[in-house]
Amino acid sequence: MADTVIEARGLTKVYGTHRAVDAIDFSIRRGEIFGLLGPNGAGKTTTILMMLGLTETSGGSVDVLGFDPVRQPLEVKRRVGYLPDAVGFYDHLTARENLRYTARLLAIPRRDAEKRIADAMESVQLADVLDRRVATFSRGMRQRLGIAEIVMKKAEVAILDEPTSGLDPHSTFELLEMIRGLKRAGVAVLLSSHLLDRVQSVCDRVALFNEGRIALMGTVVELANQVLGAGHPILVEATGADIAGTLRGIEGVQSVVPEGPQGAEGGAWRVVADRDVRATVAHRIVTTGGALTRLADLQPSLEEVYTRYFEEARRAA
Amino acid sequence: MGTSTTFVAHPPRRRFAPPQDEVLQLRGDMRREDSSVTRRQGSPFTGLGPVFMKELADHLSSVRMMVLTLFVLAFGAFPVASSLQTLRTVVDPNSFLFLRIFTLEPEQVGISFIAALNFIIPLMGIGLGFDSVNSEFNRRTLSRVLSQPIYRDALLLGKFLAGLATFAVALVALWLIVFGAGLLLLGVPPRGVEVARGLGFLVVAIAYGGVWLAIAMLFSVIFRSTATSALCALGLWLFFFLLWPQLASAIVSGVAPSEIRSLEEYAAVQDIAMALMRLSPGTLFSEAVLGLLSPETRTLGPMLPAQMRGAIMGAPLPFDQSLLLIWPQITGLIAGMIVVFAAAYVVFQREEVRA
Structure with a gap:
């Protein structure tokens, strides 16, 4: 070239x-x-x-x-x-x-x-x-x-x-x-x-x-897809009955993982979907009687890619 | 495999196969090209001028240079002043009056000017060179400078030549001061041959300084710490001045036969002793200077009766004969300078640039 x-x-x-x-x-x-x-x-x-x-x-x-x-x-x-x-x-x-x-x-x-x-x-x-x-x-x-x-x-x-x-x-x-x-x-x-x-x-x-x-x-986005997996990650913080179950029931959601040190008790989840599902998530949580406190789009950060990659490399070694 | 069967099936095609010697020729060409792959392009002297000018400017404007000059003046002024005092009052039978300023050992001082120089010149060389390369490492300027279009050759040679030029400037100034003082206080102009011998002395002194500059630069390439390299260079200087004469005579007495029976045996022992002593650059310098500034010197080793035949004791040798006498010493000094510089060069080429 x-x-x-x-x-x-x-x-x-x-x-x-x-x-x-x-x-x-x-x-x-x-x-x-x-x-x-x-x-x-x-x-x-x-x-x-x-x-x-x-x-x-x-x-x-x-x-x-x-x-x-x-x-x-x-x-x-x-x-x-x-x-x-x-x-x-x-x-x-x-x-x-x-x-x-x-x-x-x-x-x-x-x-x-x-x-x-x-x-x-x-x-x-x-x-x-x-x-x-x-x-x-x-x-x-x-x-x-x-x-x-x-x-x-x-x-x-x-x-x-x-x-x-x-x-x-x-x-x-x-x-x-x-x-x-x-x-x-x-x-x-x-x-x-x-x-x-x-x-x-x-x-x-x-x-x-x-x-x-x-x-x-x-590119940073390519790396994020490679290391963190493809998809659209969002962060959900909510309280209510079986939030995780509600989230999993939404169409397009691939994974729901508790976020933070307290795990499922912390009331925060990392959701990865194949598209932007924020609107649906907000709607579902509110209609099931939950209280939504935070809903954030997670930009893939290089720091995350880096940390995740070296964690995996260490685990593999 | 497929092609070789084709060849067998069509024998006429073999004509196109190149003759054996042509194949060899071709291989030879390829080999020649291979060797050129590893050869770097561009002159090793690219950038030598700027490096030289910058280092020279740094040296000439540095406080260290002033300290060294003061040092030389302090050490040199006393013997020179005393010599001039003696030469003014006592009628010296020697016709080389100006050269006597350098070589006379005044009673009050007990050290001649050249003996003082023999001691001081290494110190100047070390002072100019001990931090030339490692300070660039420590200031983290080396990788930046080497990322400009120059080879390491130019950097090292530029630094060496700048150090040598600085040293030469200081020495020439000193030499002129001594001659000027002689002119003023003795009231007679120097003869042509005295000036010539004096200039010869300058060349020898610069070569001697060059040896120590190269030694100091070698240490500055080897050690990252400037203090360590200064310490090593000074250690070597002290070793040659204090320890080496004793060590050399100890070696000689170990090697020499317990009983010396003939003149030949004695001469052989003396030869070994001289050879050992001449490993020290200081010995080469003092011998060369002796030949140049004391024209009556006929030999630097033991004088055999055969060499005395027909000689008039105390009669001066012509300049060219003196030069011939000390030629090995001059070559030795210059060769030593080049060898030590080459060693520094090799070490520097292998050094990693990263701090």
């Missing part, structure tokens, strides 16, 4: 006897945000380093913008922006001097570089601290400076490793907005994270890593 920017086939990394990344396949398209999710040590960072040619592959291949990171790392690195986990800058230099160093490494002509630096800093709202030493920057500002570096580089692909870890909610929100900005500029973004609800809000597609393998891959 012409608009595929990264394609990995059977990508493998072995440290001694430990298979850190085990024959993974995935592809990333131009202009999409792709999330690599998984617990720490699942192989996310190793995969990223292999894509950049910063660590050697033990097997398989990866193609980045038509280049092989093993053989042509310079070509890859010229076109790909990388924001490492907890990015560091030279503290004794100003933001401008740090970016200028990067610009020189990229062989950007000097006059061009100054303008690009100013524009990039503007785009991450750091224009006013351009000439301040990085030592005074907060963590959120450093991450934004890292994004500015990618913007200045005019990268076609941005690889962000745990971009939001250690940030306060406001900084996280701002950073995610900037990541969306990259997408709007036509940049393919690959980001790794274990902060799921944040990732869910920006990612077009995600891959769930587990012990060096991609366990699941697709």
Whole structure:
């Protein structure tokens, strides 16, 4: 496919006897945000380093913008922006001097570089601290400076490793907005994270890593269907006689499971149906003399998918 | 299986089968292509210039550089001042007056300028190199810098060359100060051959500094902690200065025959002792400097009667003959610098980037 920017086939990394990344396949398209999710040590960072040619592959291949990171790392690195986990800058230099160093490494002509630096800093709202030493920057500002570096580089692909870890909610929100900005500029973004609800809000597609393998891959809704089962889940809280029986009697309902720590005593049920049955549920409970206290549509959340998947994986092991 | 029966059924088709040697040729081509698969593309020196310039600027503007310079001035000023004092008051029979500033051991100080340098240069090299790579790890800048279009080669070489250039700048400044002070206080200009020998000394001193810079950088690649790498480099420095002379003579007395009967045996023992001592870069430096700055030096080892024949004691050697005498020492220093740098390079290439 012409608009595929990264394609990995059977990508493998072995440290001694430990298979850190085990024959993974995935592809990333131009202009999409792709999330690599998984617990720490699942192989996310190793995969990223292999894509950049910063660590050697033990097997398989990866193609980045038509280049092989093993053989042509310079070509890859010229076109790909990388924001490492907890990015560091030279503290004794100003933001401008740090970016200028990067610009020189990229062989950007000097006059061009100054303008690009100013524009990039503007785009991450750091224009006013351009000439301040990085030592005074907060963590959120450093991450934004890292994004500015990618913007200045005019990268076609941005690889962000745990971009939001250690940030306060406001900084996280701002950073995610900037990541969306990259997408709007036509940049393919690959980001790794274990902060799921944040990732869910920006990612077009995600891959769930587990012990060096991609366990699941697709859109959040697809994953939810795969792990939580297809259907339309709703939450019902009601009191009255035999609520569960009433719910089960509704057409289209596939399962009724007590929700919450108290089980059936708690008066809350998770109902999965093949369509939206909220109206019928409300009607039935009221007509059978029950009192409906809550009726909610349950959006599949990545957190739930993630937790459920690893619970099942642990049970299977 | 199906194709091979077809072949048998139609014998004329065999003509199209490539001749055996052509098949081999083809395999050879494939193999050649296989080897090119693992070869990386692009110059290893891409980005060397920016790395060099940045590191140089960092060094020259750093507080550490000022401390090191002060250090050298403090250690160097005293011997130089005392030498100049002596040379002004006492008529020295030596015609190489300027070189005497470097080599004279003033009575008040008891240490010549070059002996002080022999001691201080390693410290400068270590000071410039002990945190060059691991500090990038600790500041978490390494992976970001390496994700720019450069190879690790350029980063390491750029850092090394910047350190060496910084060191050279400091040393040249020092050298000019000494010559200038000599000019002012002695009132005679240096002769051409003295300047030439002085420049030769500069080259040797820079190579000596390069060895210690490479050693410090090797430790900075091996150890993630800057304190550990500094400690190891300083430990090695102390080992060579304090322990190695004793250790070398202990080894020699262990190896040497209990009774030395002939001159040849004595010379052989001396050779072993010299060879051991020359493992220390400091020995190579002091020998090379001795040959350059004391033109009357005829040999660096024991002098056999045969070598004395026809020699006028105390007569200076021509510059080219002195150079010939210390050529192995100069080569040894430069080779040592390259070998240690190569070791650092190999370790750095294998290192994982992730923190």
